[in-house]
Amino acid sequence: MSQHSKSSQTCLSPQHIADLLNNHTADLSWQQAFYDDLHEHPELSHQEERTAAAIQAALQRFDVEVTTGIGGHGITAVMRNQATEQTPTALMRADFDALFVDGKNLHACGHDMHTTALLGALAILDDLREHWAGTVIALFQPAEESSIGAKLMIEDGLVDKLPAPDVCLGQHVMPGRAGEVQTRRGPLMAGCDSIKVTVFGKSAHASMPHKSIDPTYTAAMIVTRLQAIVGREVAPDEFFVISVGTLRSGNTNNIIPDSA
Known part of the structure; x- marks a missing residue:
């Protein structure tokens, strides 16, 4: 086995990644206030102007290439680190719209957590630049609850605005024990197709x-x-x-x- 292969396996081993995460020095003290702000100002699909502005402001702390207004309020941030044609490109995605529940707007599906977590991941990756090489794309998707946000971003030329990712990673919070991440081979959560049917009759x-x-x-x-x-x-x-x-x-x- 070549030295490069051994090094790659070490860098990708779960234990090595866990050690890096446990010992990073990134300042994440801003996350609580950022999360609280999003949680207190939930915005419905296609209305996420304030939330998008908050995300854009938070991205200014990192050395990333930011593109805004994709398919409405969609945002991407590209972090390049010793990137070459041989290094991998990973895309990480979070949604940020809210729901209308019990007569009011609420972050009842955890999208405020998803966005805060993705920004935190960028902070850690920025802090650990000497331990990885490649390109990371952070994609912030609006209008997920209306099942059309991703489609709108793609129709607005998303693919042409980004380097092609080798892997796309999404996450979703769910009830369970804190500090655990659940994965499985194949689909884990439901994909969504929306169908509207009109039945015509006689009055x-x-x-x-x-x-x-x-x-x-x-x-x-x-x-x-x-x-x-x-x-x-x-x-x-x-x-x-x-x-x-x-x-x-x-x-x-x-x-x-x-x-x-």
Whole structure:
């Protein structure tokens, strides 16, 4: 085995990485205040102007190439360190939009934590530059909750604005013991496809349903039948979820609508 191969294996070993993380000297004291600020000012998808500005301001502490306004409020930061054509390029991604829950905007899905953690990773990588070589891309994605933020960034030329990554890393917080990271081969969390269906029928008075073609009833049957896909079409050892988040039908209680 060549000396270069031995060195590469040492640098990539979990123990070596753990030792570096345990002994870094990066100042992370700013993280609590940054997290608190994001948590106290949650912004919904496509409205993350203040959050994007806070991220951009935080990136000024690092030697990175920053691009803003990608697909709306998307941001990338490229950190190059002794980078050559032979050194790897890694992309790390965090989302930063909030949710509307119980009548108010909330960071109920941990995106404020994701963003704070990614900025912290940049701080540690910046502190440990003598221990690695290559390119790190930090990608801050807006509008994740609307399931369109990534698409908008790609349509806005994201691929042409960045060096091609060899690996892309994403993370998500979840309930569990502190200080643990969970990984597995293959998919770990659900990918999302959103589908909007309109059922067209024929309107009539609620007292005369026989004169209608009731789209509400049809939509309800569709929702029920969708769940049969999970139980009868998907293998037991595969993870699959179909959820109906909204079902809208009609505007008054005495009229069967013409669509749902």
